[in-house]
Amino acid sequence: MKELLSIRNFKAYYQTSSEEVRAVDGISLDLNEGEILGIAGESGCGKSTFSISLSCLFPPPLKYISGEIFLDGIDITKLNTQEIRKSILGPKISFIPQSSMNALNPTIRIRNFAIDIVKQHEPKTTRENIIHRVIERFESLSLPKDVLNRYPFELSGGMRQRTLVILSTIMNPEIVIADEPTSALDVSSQREVIELLKIMVKKKIMKSLIFITHELPILRQIADGIAVMYAGQIVEIGSVSDILFNAHHPYADVLMSSMIVPEKGMREKNLPSVSGTPPDLRHAIKGCRFADRCPEFKKDCREKDIEMVELTKGSFVRCIHPLRTKK
Amino acid sequence: MKTLRILFSSGKVVFGLSVFLFLFIGSITFTALSSKDPTEMVGNLYDSPSKEYPLGTDNFGRDVLVELIHGIKTSVIVGLSAGILATLIGTIIGTIAGFTGKWVDNVLNSLTNLFLVIPSFVILVLLAVSLQKRSLFLVTMVIGITSWPWTARAVRAQASSLKTREHISMAKLNGKGNLNIMFTEVLPYMLSYIFMVFVIQSAGGILNEAGLSMLGLGPENTISLGVMLSWALNFEAVRTGAWWAFFPAVFSIAVITFSLYLVNIGMDEVFNPRLRK
Amino acid sequence: MPGNPITGIVSKMASGGAPSDVLEKLYNSYIQEFGLDKPLYIQFWDYLVKVLHGDLGVSFSLYPIRVNEILAKALPWTIALQVPSIIIGWLLGNFLGVTAAYKKGKFDSVLFPFSLFISCIPYYCLAIILLYFFGVVLHILPTNGGYSMNLVPSFSISFILDVLKHYFLPFLSIVLVTIGGQAVGMREMSIYELNTDYVNYSKSLGIKESKIIRYVFRNAMLPQITGLALSLGTMVGGALIVEIVFSYPGVGTWLFNGIRQQDYPLIQGGTLLVTMAVLTANFFIDIIYSFVDPRIKASQIEE
Numbered sequence: 001m002k003e004l005l006s007i008r009n010f011k012a013y014y015q016t017s018s019e020e021v022r023a024v025d026g027i028s029l030d031l032n033e034g035e036i037l038g039i040a041g042e043s044g045c046g047k048s049t050f051s052i053s054l055s056c057l058f059p060p061p062l063k064y065i066s067g068e069i070f071l072d073g074i075d076i077t078k079l080n081t082q083e084i085r086k087s088i089l090g091p092k093i094s095f096i097p098q099s100s101m102n103a104l105n106p107t108i109r110i111r112n113f114a115i116d117i118v119k120q121h122e123p124k125t126t127r128e129n130i131i132h133r134v135i136e137r138f139e140s141l142s143l144p145k146d147v148l149n150r151y152p153f154e155l156s157g158g159m160r161q162r163t164l165v166i167l168s169t170i171m172n173p174e175i176v177i178a179d180e181p182t183s184a185l186d187v188s189s190q191r192e193v194i195e196l197l198k199i200m201v202k203k204k205i206m207k208s209l210i211f212i213t214h215e216l217p218i219l220r221q222i223a224d225g226i227a228v229m230y231a232g233q234i235v236e237i238g239s240v241s242d243i244l245f246n247a248h249h250p251y252a253d254v255l256m257s258s259m260i261v262p263e264k265g266m267r268e269k270n271l272p273s274v275s276g277t278p279p280d281l282r283h284a285i286k287g288c289r290f291a292d293r294c295p296e297f298k299k300d301c302r303e304k305d306i307e308m309v310e311l312t313k314g315s316f317v318r319c320i321h322p323l324r325t326k327k
Numbered sequence: 328m329k330t331l332r333i334l335f336s337s338g339k340v341v342f343g344l345s346v347f348l349f350l351f352i353g354s355i356t357f358t359a360l361s362s363k364d365p366t367e368m369v370g371n372l373y374d375s376p377s378k379e380y381p382l383g384t385d386n387f388g389r390d391v392l393v394e395l396i397h398g399i400k401t402s403v404i405v406g407l408s409a410g411i412l413a414t415l416i417g418t419i420i421g422t423i424a425g426f427t428g429k430w431v432d433n434v435l436n437s438l439t440n441l442f443l444v445i446p447s448f449v450i451l452v453l454l455a456v457s458l459q460k461r462s463l464f465l466v467t468m469v470i471g472i473t474s475w476p477w478t479a480r481a482v483r484a485q486a487s488s489l490k491t492r493e494h495i496s497m498a499k500l501n502g503k504g505n506l507n508i509m510f511t512e513v514l515p516y517m518l519s520y521i522f523m524v525f526v527i528q529s530a531g532g533i534l535n536e537a538g539l540s541m542l543g544l545g546p547e548n549t550i551s552l553g554v555m556l557s558w559a560l561n562f563e564a565v566r567t568g569a570w571w572a573f574f575p576a577v578f579s580i581a582v583i584t585f586s587l588y589l590v591n592i593g594m595d596e597v598f599n600p601r602l603r604k
Numbered sequence: 605m606p607g608n609p610i611t612g613i614v615s616k617m618a619s620g621g622a623p624s625d626v627l628e629k630l631y632n633s634y635i636q637e638f639g640l641d642k643p644l645y646i647q648f649w650d651y652l653v654k655v656l657h658g659d660l661g662v663s664f665s666l667y668p669i670r671v672n673e674i675l676a677k678a679l680p681w682t683i684a685l686q687v688p689s690i691i692i693g694w695l696l697g698n699f700l701g702v703t704a705a706y707k708k709g710k711f712d713s714v715l716f717p718f719s720l721f722i723s724c725i726p727y728y729c730l731a732i733i734l735l736y737f738f739g740v741v742l743h744i745l746p747t748n749g750g751y752s753m754n755l756v757p758s759f760s761i762s763f764i765l766d767v768l769k770h771y772f773l774p775f776l777s778i779v780l781v782t783i784g785g786q787a788v789g790m791r792e793m794s795i796y797e798l799n800t801d802y803v804n805y806s807k808s809l810g811i812k813e814s815k816i817i818r819y820v821f822r823n824a825m826l827p828q829i830t831g832l833a834l835s836l837g838t839m840v841g842g843a844l845i846v847e848i849v850f851s852y853p854g855v856g857t858w859l860f861n862g863i864r865q866q867d868y869p870l871i872q873g874g875t876l877l878v879t880m881a882v883l884t885a886n887f888f889i890d891i892i893y894s895f896v897d898p899r900i901k902a903s904q905i906e907e
Contacts (some may be wrong), residue, residue: 055807055808057807057808059804084810085810085811085812086810088810089807089808089809089810090809090810091810094808094809095805095808095809097801097804097805097808101801102800102801102802103801103802103805104802104805105802105806105819105823106802106823106898106899107819107822107823107826107896107897107898107899108819109898116806116811116815117809117810117811120809120810120811120812120815121810151898151899153898153899164805167809168809443834443837444833444834444837444882444883444886445837445879445882445883446836446837446838446840446841446878446879446882447837447838447841448837448838448840448841448842448844448878449837449841449875449878449879451841452859452863452871452875453871453872453875456863456868456871480834530724534726537726537728537729538726538728538841538842538845541728541845541848541849542845542848542859542860542863543860543863543864544863556728556729556732559732560732560848560849565732565735565736565739565740565747565849566735566739566740566747566748567740568736568740568741570736573732573736574733574736577725577729577732577733580725580726580729581721581724581725581729584724584725584726585720585721585724588720588723588724589720592720
């Protein structure tokens with residue numbers, strides 16, 4: 001398998017004149033071709049900020065601090081905004097946004113928006129060719145092509161979201177980042193979107209997918225691997241079955257057991273079996289960030305910053321006293 | 328009290344309000360204390376500014392500075408009174424329309440839109456022409472009566488968005504009457520908004536008075552900024568280069584309305600978080 | 605308004621030295637001609653019937669010229685002055701507003717207070733200042749009228765240039781104030797639009813800024829179009845007074861003359877014309893709006 005994306009100790013903070021929030025604080029991960037990676041975590045853990053910063057545009061007050069994002073061997077954090085717009089966003093990295101209601105410009109037909117996207121990256125392609133290509137794409141995924149002649153408000157929620165998926169992938173991107181793309185949909189529309197995404201990875205319309213969600217059943221349906229985030233860091237990465245049933249990090253373990261039974265509004269609630277709240281990211285934290293709430297807390301947890309360690313192949317954990325390991 | 332403190336945290340509100348109050352209170356104090364008669368002829372046609380008359384004299388040989396201070400007082404009073412009237416009518420109609428909904432809303436809203444679309448300028452001119460005597464009071468009334476639709480429209484939008492709030496449903500369940508709810512649950516929540524509309528209406532009142540006066544339909548037997556401008560135009564102050572006869576009035580109108588707009592924008596930024604940077 | 609206008613007309617003739625019994629007869633014939641001997645409600649009814657036939661009556665002050673004739677001469681000047689200046693000012697103002705919202709920083713911090721200040725100055729005040737500065741101090745532009753008195757209207761180049769020279773200042777006054785007001789409103793609308801999801805999504809697809817500004821411009825403009833329809837009456841009113849400042853030969857100046865000379869038919873005709881013009885313009889704006897906003901179009905088709 002070819003490695004597509006490699007992120008090394010990446011940090012992006014929210015900086016205002018008065019304070020600094022370490023929303024993404026040292027993330028490292030690798031993504032291979034054909035892989036679907038799920039990212040799970042409570043709200044406020046930095047998963048959405050992480051997904052935004054993968055665009056390397058860093059809308060203020062978000063600011064790039066340090067680290068590298070290698071895409072095809074190029075560190076895209078070093079590129080300027082122009083280069084990123086021109087050659088990265090669209091053809092290399094693409095996003096599927098969260099809510100579909102206002103994600104599309106309300107006063108432009110889907111067809112014309114598709115043309116705008118393609119023209120941006122291939123100025124020489126004619127409108128006819130672009131329309132032809134988009135129609136083909138709709139037909140190959142058995143979606144009605146008359147969607148193209150419609151305005152966003154004329155589409156149902158599910159259809160709008162599937163349209164977003166197609167528009168985001170029109171340039172055949174290498175990596176697609178979907179931040180809770182199904183959260184606003186009913187169950188059957190959710191399934192349609194998930195199926196669509198899986199088919200597209202299989203058909204190599206996109207080479208890989210990062211899927212951010214707090215809904216575990218969806219991750220089980222779609223993901224190959226899961227990364228669990230806590231307080232701006234990844235605390236564990238592994239295969240779906242490993243993380244779900246055999247998590248090594250105490251936080252991942254608690255999160256998974258709470259997510260096995262999906263509840264509505266769970267994001268707003270604190271984790272059931274641990275007390276306390278995630279640490280305040282405005283201040284530096286020494287040692288393990290989960291230490292305050294950890295049921296397995298030991299003295300040395302706070303002594304120094306914890307590094308990711310590889311337990312078995314492809315399974316990393318940020319804990320010095322991991323669960324379910326032979327000692 | 329807390330609202331006031333938030334309000335004064337906005338530089339725009341503080342600055343605008345200071346300028347406005349300085350001009351208004353200053354002109355009132357001056358006219359109350361000084362015995363100088365603005366209609367007294369102290370010089371000749373368009374004497375240039377001098378030590379004695381810093382802003383020169385006008386077409387009747389009267390002291391422009393004294394006239395200006397009286398003019399500011401009159402214009403601001405006209406503006407504020409017309410603003411109060413327009414806000415009162417508009418708030419009543421807007422609240423009833425927005426809160427009641429259904430056919431009452433339809434009727435009142437159509438009426439408002441009708442008056443919005445017919446140029447208020449035309450109604451203003453026709454009303455003013457038909458007056459036997461144009462006293463300051465009547466002109467103010469005419470301006471107030473013709474400018475309520477804007478308020479009604481703005482207040483209606485607010486009231487109908489408030490209608491669905493929980494505390495109003497609660498009050499309804501508790502058996503409070505509509506009128507009671509309007510006064511205790513709807514109006515208090517719109518106060519800051521209504522005040523903002525009032526500020527804009529007052530600025531509009533000052534501009535309308537000036538416009539009417541320029542048409543020769545201003546208040547009779549008083550000096551307002553608009554009346555000064557109208558004299559200046561009729562007696563060719565501009566074309567003969569007597570800048571002191573028109574520029575102070577022009578500048579005062581602009582500064583007064585600007586200060587009121589600043590207050591409005593400052594308040595908007597305070598109460599409307601999406602505009603905050 | 606006090607005073608019987610007929611007395612005015614007759615006394616004008618009396619200054620020519622006509623005998624009093626002739627004046628008496630004249631007075632009575634005028635009273636009859638204008639229908640002033642009839643009860644008020646019949647006068648009003650007659651007026652309505654005439655207006656519906658497109659007859660605005662005879663002017664008092666310029667007897668026996670018909671009001672229709674006066675207004676027909678004045679209307680082209682007013683339309684030629686107001687329509688382009690309001691449209692251009694509106695477009696420029698909206699363009700500046702969206703740019704200020706997008707660029708922020710210095711551009712915004714200079715433009716915004718300036719636009720705000722300009723928009724607070726009524727049209728006629730700005731007109732007076734411009735008139736004084738360009739016409740009197742610099743002496744480079746004419747100070748009154750629609751064309752020079754010594755020229756005969758024709759389609760010659762010299763006449764057209766002369767008309768343009770007279771056109772410039774009133775045009776500029778209206779354009780500047782309109783720009784100010786529109787820029788302030790558009791800036792606010794655009795700040796709102798720039799925070800919407802579709803802007804972020806478009807950015808994430810690599811769409812360039814100029815295109816995104818175009819999206820925002822179009823969407824933020826929709827409420828501005830409605831705003832134009834609603835404030836058109838106020839705008840036209842202000843612009844009519846600009847005509848008075850420059851003695852521009854349009855409807856505003858004639859209305860002013862009518863008011864000064866208690867020429868009721870002229871005042872009524874003028875205000876009626878202005879109302880009709882504003883209503884017509886509103887009608888067209890509504891039609892244009894339904895073309896620009898697909899959501900309106902769709903709801904109309906469904907109905």
